[in-house]
Amino acid sequence: MRQRREYHIVVLGAGGVGKSCLTAQFVQNVWIESYDPTIEDSYRKQIEVDVRAICLDLTLQEQSNLPRCGQGFLLVFSITSLSSLNELAELREQIIRIRDDENVPLVIVGNKSDLEEDRAVTRARAFSVSQHWGNAPYYETSARRRANVDEVFVDLCRQIIRKDITAAQAGEQEAYSRRRERPIRHGRRRRREKQRCNIL
Amino acid sequence: MSSVDGRSARQSKRYSVTALYLSMSANERDMEIEDDLAKAQKTLRDLKTKISAQSKKNFVLEKDVRYLDSRIALLIQNRMALEEQNEVANHLDDAADVQEGSFPNDEKTQRYGNLLFLLQSEPRHIAHLCRLVTMAEIDSLLQTVMFTIYGNQYESREEHLLLTMFQSVLTWQFDNTPEYSSLLRANTPVSRMMTTYTRRGPGQSYLKVVLAERINSLIELKDLDLEINPLKVYERMIAQIEEDTGSLPATLPKGVTAEQAAENEQVQAIIEPRLTMLVEIANSFLTTIIDNLEETPYGIRWICKQIRSLSRRKYPDAQDQVICTLIGGFFFLRFINPAIVTPRSYMLVDGTPAEYPRRTLTLIAKMLQNLANKPSYAKEPYMAKLQPFIHQNKERANRFLNDLCEVQDFYETLELDNYVALSKKDLELSITLNEVYATHSLLEKHSAELAKDENSHLNVLLQELGPAPAQLPRKENKAISLPLFSKWETAIDDLTAALDITQEEVFFMEAKSTFVQIMRSLPSNSVVMRRPLRLEKVADAAATLRNDAVMVRKGIRAMELLSQLQELKVIDRADSFSLLRDEVEQELVHLGSLKEKVIDETKKLDEVYRTIRDHNGYLVGQLETYKSYLHNVRSQSEGKQRKQQKHQVLGPYKFTHQQLEKEGVIQKSNVPDNRRANIYFNFTSPLPGTFVISLHYKGRNRGLLELDLKLDDLLEMQKENQEDLDLEYVQFNVPKVLALLNKRFARKKGW
Numbered sequence: 043m044r045q046r047r048e049y050h051i052v053v054l055g056a057g058g059v060g061k062s063c064l065t066a067q068f069v070q071n072v073w074i075e076s077y078d079p080t081i082e083d084s085y086r087k088q089i090e091v092d093v094r095a096i097c098l099d100l101t102l103q104e105q106s107n108l109p110r111c112g113q114g115f116l117l118v119f120s121i122t123s124l125s126s127l128n129e130l131a132e133l134r135e136q137i138i139r140i141r142d143d144e145n146v147p148l149v150i151v152g153n154k155s156d157l158e159e160d161r162a163v164t165r166a167r168a169f170s171v172s173q174h175w176g177n178a179p180y181y182e183t184s185a186r187r188r189a190n191v192d193e194v195f196v197d198l199c200r201q202i203i204r205k206d207i208t209a210a211q212a213g214e215q216e217a218y219s220r221r222r223e224r225p226i227r228h229g230r231r232r233r234r235e236k237q238r239c240n241i242l
Numbered sequence: 243m244s245s246v247d248g249r250s251a252r253q254s255k256r257y258s259v260t261a262l263y264l265s266m267s268a269n270e271r272d273m274e275i276e277d278d279l280a281k282a283q284k285t286l287r288d289l290k291t292k293i294s295a296q297s298k299k300n301f302v303l304e305k306d307v308r309y310l311d312s313r314i315a316l317l318i319q320n321r322m323a324l325e326e327q328n329e330v331a332n333h334l335d336d337a338a339d340v341q342e343g344s345f346p347n348d349e350k351t352q353r354y355g356n357l358l359f360l361l362q363s364e365p366r367h368i369a370h371l372c373r374l375v376t377m378a379e380i381d382s383l384l385q386t387v388m389f390t391i392y393g394n395q396y397e398s399r400e401e402h403l404l405l406t407m408f409q410s411v412l413t414w415q416f417d418n419t420p421e422y423s424s425l426l427r428a429n430t431p432v433s434r435m436m437t438t439y440t441r442r443g444p445g446q447s448y449l450k451v452v453l454a455e456r457i458n459s460l461i462e463l464k465d466l467d468l469e470i471n472p473l474k475v476y477e478r479m480i481a482q483i484e485e486d487t488g489s490l491p492a493t494l495p496k497g498v499t500a501e502q503a504a505e506n507e508q509v510q511a512i513i514e515p516r517l518t519m520l521v522e523i524a525n526s527f528l529t530t531i532i533d534n535l536e537e538t539p540y541g542i543r544w545i546c547k548q549i550r551s552l553s554r555r556k557y558p559d560a561q562d563q564v565i566c567t568l569i570g571g572f573f574f575l576r577f578i579n580p581a582i583v584t585p586r587s588y589m590l591v592d593g594t595p596a597e598y599p600r601r602t603l604t605l606i607a608k609m610l611q612n613l614a615n616k617p618s619y620a621k622e623p624y625m626a627k628l629q630p631f632i633h634q635n636k637e638r639a640n641r642f643l644n645d646l647c648e649v650q651d652f653y654e655t656l657e658l659d660n661y662v663a664l665s666k667k668d669l670e671l672s673i674t675l676n677e678v679y680a681t682h683s684l685l686e687k688h689s690a691e692l693a694k695d696e697n698s699h700l701n702v703l704l705q706e707l708g709p710a711p712a713q714l715p716r717k718e719n720k721a722i723s724l725p726l727f728s729k730w731e732t733a734i735d736d737l738t739a740a741l742d743i744t745q746e747e748v749f750f751m752e753a754k755s756t757f758v759q760i761m762r763s764l765p766s767n768s769v770v771m772r773r774p775l776r777l778e779k780v781a782d783a784a785a786t787l788r789n790d791a792v793m794v795r796k797g798i799r800a801m802e803l804l805s806q807l808q809e810l811k812v813i814d815r816a817d818s819f820s821l822l823r824d825e826v827e828q829e830l831v832h833l834g835s836l837k838e839k840v841i842d843e844t845k846k847l848d849e850v851y852r853t854i855r856d857h858n859g860y861l862v863g864q865l866e867t868y869k870s871y872l873h874n875v876r877s878q879s880e881g882k883q884r885k886q887q888k889h890q891v892l893g894p895y896k897f898t899h900q901q902l903e904k905e906g907v908i909q910k911s912n913v914p915d916n917r918r919a920n921i922y923f924n925f926t927s928p929l930p931g932t933f934v935i936s937l938h939y940k941g942r943n944r945g946l947l948e949l950d951l952k953l954d955d956l957l958e959m960q961k962e963n964q965e966d967l968d969l970e971y972v973q974f975n976v977p978k979v980l981a982l983l984n985k986r987f988a989r990k991k992g993w
Binding site for chain 2: 046048056057058062066070072073074076077078079080081082083084085086088097122128129132157160
């Protein structure tokens with residue numbers, strides 16, 4: 043059997059935009075009706091993207107304060123709340139700053155597309171945000187109707203895979219030279235290569 | 243708003259009169275008495291002032307540390323341009339205490355005094371502003387609102403005004419949130435404000451009293467793994483098997499699904515006892531929280547009450563369960579659970595909890611949240627195993643959430659407090675110039691919305707003030723004491739008329755209060771202290787006291803009042819003034835227990851004050867570390883051009899194993915107990931920013947182990963939340979090492 047790849051995705055966004063609903067629909071095909079704020083949840087799902095077997099780990103937090111771990115990010119807002127879109131800007135900035143990477147895989151998700159009558163964010167507006175953010179893909183989803191749910195996760199996986207391949211080809215050289223630029227350290231402290239993911 | 247039945251109306255009026263009388267006489271300094279109660283009350287008052295001031299300082303420091311937290315990572319990665327380094331340095335250099343000062347001219351003082359009086363006494367303006375500002379603007383506004391304009395956390399008028407503001411903000415949110423599921427969820431300036439509110443003195447002291455002990459005892463159990471997510475349990479299990487035996491049996495493949503992991507019998511066997519323990523722990527948390535209903539700060543309970551009444555109004559058909567969910571959406575989600583999940587940022591514990599306890603705390607928080615919500619278990623199926631906990635406790639949790647809401651309103655006292663505030667001439671606000679200017683510019687920016695009506699008071703004041711001045715550099719920022727007064731003087735010639743009190747009542751209150759004061763000042767073994775009291779004798783005893791002019795005046799006044807009340811036929815000499823006498827006696831009994839209460843409260847607040855001072859020390863230390871590091875980086879880049887300066891070697895400083903263990907620097911030791919006494923460490927700093935830690939065994943010349951450390955390595959570890967520094971025989975705790983180095987090696991200019 044071919045080695046299954048493991049990816050870690052973090053779902054971010056303001057409270058109440060439907061991060062849990064979206065994820066639960068994707069992973070478990072269920073619709074959560076109740077008022078149930080998340081403290082911290084994790085999920086796993088095995089999927090196949092372009093004949094690659096992928097094992098996805100997903101993390102959700104109500105106070106999404108530390109987006110340092112994870113290879114890809116879903117930035118979720120609700121189309122019924124402009125402020126929920128505005129909040130994403132700061133989150134994206136944090137991700138990019140910590141990752142030191144303008145092209146970190148991410149997807150912008152406008153959830154609650156079934157609530158068209160309460161729409162407060164026009165498509166045009168969301169698209170312009172996505173353009174400003176290096177043409178990050180923008181999707182409108184409805185967790186309630188299960189519309190576009192799989193698509194956002196698959197798109198994110200594709201981006202991560204693409205990045206993986208490029209990194210495998212050219213990345214090693216670059217990573218090596220970047221490490222060299224850093225001041226040489228003495229001492230025997232072992233450097234932990236694998237970035238640990240701590241949730242504060 | 244408030245429900246007024248006959249009884250409570252009478253009671254609150256009685257209360258009002260007492261309060262009014264007390265606040266009026268509070269101004270008469272020379273009439274003050276000095277018994278134990280008065281002293282205890284003064285201590286308590288001073289303590290409250292100190293807590294308010296310290297909370298504000300910490301808030302400002304936290305802002306600085308947050309700012310630097312976000313910058314220091316860049317600096318470590320050498321990705322900060324020189325200009326930005328300079329900017330950060332400027333930010334730091336001036337972080338010292340703000341100097342006292344005043345406005346450039348009196349006219350400004352007066353106009354800003356008018357503006358801030360309006361903002362303080364009419365909370366709707368700030369409530370409105372909170373809805374308009376962006377997340378980026380909220381921090382400075384919050385600082386001004388929570389810690390300055392309504393900064394006296396224990397003063398009823400400011401507290402009540404702040405709560406009124408919350409009410410207005412909450413009402414708006416309920417009216418403007420389309421879906422029930424989004425209520426109280428969004429991360430808006432409003433929710434930030436509510437969170438900040440829960441972290442002021444009273445909320446902090448509640449968390450400390452109620453939760454700190456429980457959390458700490460959990461954290462001590464570093465190796466207690468209570469993970470119940472089958473996937474995680476499975477993975478840890480096979481990792482262990484692989485480590486022990488070197489291989490994995492075919493029956494235990496890697497990368498299984500959640501369902502497969504949950505079906506594994508070994509996994510089930512591991513999880514089973516953990517469920518029992520989790521339920522036990524969660525139960526103990528819940529019981530503590532419920533038992534401490536009366537400790538819950540009034541303001542937090544009052545906000546719960548507002549949420550309940552707003553929900554009932556908006557969803558008249560909603561069941562009790564739904565409403566409890568929303569109350570829990572504030573009480574648990576915004577107040578209790580953040581403190582359980584990240585106890586360190588709430589000053590409840592000293593260090594960041596280790597991995598297992600941290601996960602246990604998260605699980606406890608999830609269980610408590612599930613109690614308040616109606617979980618579907620669709621999210622994480624394994625949580626369904628904890629359903630018995632929910633079933634057993636649902637009812638008492640709902641009852642508790644409803645009990646939380648059972649507090650009195652304050653509108654009548656607030657109205658009264660406002661009258662008193664208006665009549666006082668000495669209303670003052672301690673505020674910095676930059677706070678004033680920042681508030682002014684926010685008002686200006688949103689004036690189109692805030693002051694739609696040209697003739698509104700706010701608009702008139704803004705027009706008079708003109709454009710808002712820019713923020714001053716930190717060095718020029720001054721703390722001022724701004725006298726507040728209304729531009730539109732409300733004439734309150736006759737407070738009694740405004741409050742609908744008769745002259746008789748005023749006399750009666752004064753008489754009662756005067757007698758109580760006399761009784762408190764007379765020695766307790768005096769003959770006139772015997773019950774039943776004979777009021778005339780008491781007055782006489784005071785009036786004839788030698789060497790005490792104040793008491794003599796009180797005695798004479800008491801006599802006058804007795805005869806006036808007699809003339810008005812309020813009391814009767816024939817029954818020894820029983821009406822007044824009984825009330826005075828009651829009051830004295832009440833005061834006796836009051837003293838106990840005051841002393842009790844002082845004890846609790848002492849604890850709070852100590853905690854926030856400790857936290858202050860931590861914040862200052864953190865800033866110092868950053869400062870030194872930054873200085874070091876900058877002097878290095880400058881130093882390249884110049885000749886290498888000669889630096890003095892600092893140290894070695896010697897520490898014993900025991901010392902470091904006690905201070906928490908050693909968090910884990912593999913040294914056998916009987917050898918520990920022979921182990922010591924030397925800390926040396928050969929160059930600024932570089933340290934050598936060596937481990938020695940008594941009697942041997944050479945150290946067993948030497949470790950070179952750079953400050954930026956340590957900072958980076960701290961950033962990445964790596965808390966262990968491995969020295970083979972012992973494990974150091976990174977933040978504690980930083981604190982130690984900070985204390986020992988802080989050179990005047992960098993390390």
